[in-house]
Amino acid sequence: AQSVTQLGSHVSVSEGALVLLRCNYSSSVPPYLFWYVQYPNQGLQLLLKYTSAATLVKGINGFEAEFKKSETSFHLTKPSAHMSDAAEYFCGAGGTSYGKLTFGQGTILTVHP
Amino acid sequence: GAGVSQTPSNKVTEKGKYVELRCDPISGHTALYWYRQSLGQGPEFLIYFQGTGAADDSGLPNDRFFAVRPEGSVSTLKIQRTERGDSAVYLCASSYAGGLQDEQFFGPGTRLTVL
Numbered sequence: 494a495q496s497v498t499q500l501g502s503h504v505s506v507s508e509g510a511l512v513l514l515r516c517n518y519s520s521s522v523p524p525y526l527f528w529y530v531q532y533p534n535q536g537l538q539l540l541l542k543y544t545s546a547a548t549l550v551k552g553i554n555g556f557e558a559e560f561k562k563s564e565t566s567f568h569l570t571k572p573s574a575h576m577s578d579a580a581e582y583f584c585g586a587g588g589t590s591y592g593k594l595t596f597g598q599g600t601i602l603t604v605h606p
Numbered sequence: 607g608a609g610v611s612q613t614p615s616n617k618v619t620e621k622g623k624y625v626e627l628r629c630d631p632i633s634g635h636t637a638l639y640w641y642r643q644s645l646g647q648g649p650e651f652l653i654y655f656q657g658t659g660a661a662d663d664s665g666l667p668n669d670r671f672f673a674v675r676p677e678g679s680v681s682t683l684k685i686q687r688t689e690r691g692d693s694a695v696y697l698c699a700s701s702y703a704g705g706l707q708d709e710q711f712f713g714p715g716t717r718l719t720v721l
Contacts, residue, residue, distance in 0.1 A: 499648075502646070519667075525706050525707060533689075534652050534714065535714060536610065536697070536711075536714045536715065537677035537697070537699075538712070539670060539709050539713040542707070542709070544706075544707050557633075575677070580623070580664070580685075583648050583649070585648075587707075588706065588708050591637070591654065591656075591661070591662075591704045591705065591706065592637060592639070592701055592704050592705060592708050592710060593639070593651050593652075593654055593662060594641075594649070594710065595651070595652065596641075596647070596648030596649045597648050598647055598648045599646075599647070599648050
């Protein structure tokens with residue numbers, strides 16, 4: 494069965510520092526991978542998705558993620574954190590025949606001034 | 607344009623009662639998904655509709671849960687004999703055709719509290 498693991502339920506960074514949120518997936522076949530962001534009292538919003546076209550995927554708000562098959566990882570990064578990045582982030586993996594998503598448990602990002 | 611909407615935004619009920627949660631997907635989206643998000647967890651898949659039919663209901667936890675989408679647009683998630691363990695945020699998402707690469711657009715969710 495497909496599973497997604499996010500390492501670290503809470504990550505805290507200073508404004509301007511590098512953001513690194515970790516995601517590993519289990520699968521014998523590289524799935525479709527997504528990162529979603531959830532701001533308080535809002536629905537999940539797609540940040541970026543990997544669809545096998547390129548291993549480095551650029552998303553909205555300056556985020557990017559790199560697909561590494563050898564490590565079964567899809568970590569999310571941003572070079573310089575902004576206060577507005579504070580939110581909960583979810584890594585998700587798509588299915589094999591349609592868009593059913595399997596999510597990780599989420600990582601809450603806190604940004605300190 | 608209008609996104610996915612869900613009503614009510616909050617629902618408080620007593621154990622044993624029946625509840626209905628409504629989802630209005632983006633117009634023209636044939637695929638509709640329900641997920642459940644418990645406190646501190648990521649969303650968990652419940653059911654997937656393609657048009658009017660439930661193509662995959664493998665995520666429904668038991669037979670107290672049922673969902674319909676009679677006209678291929680609005681969907682209702684129905685929970686009978688609610689239990690305290692049903693308390694969670696219920697999320698609805700829609701996508702254009704349900705394909706592997708289709709972006710799913712999520713609603714803000716309905717927070718269900720069972721007392």
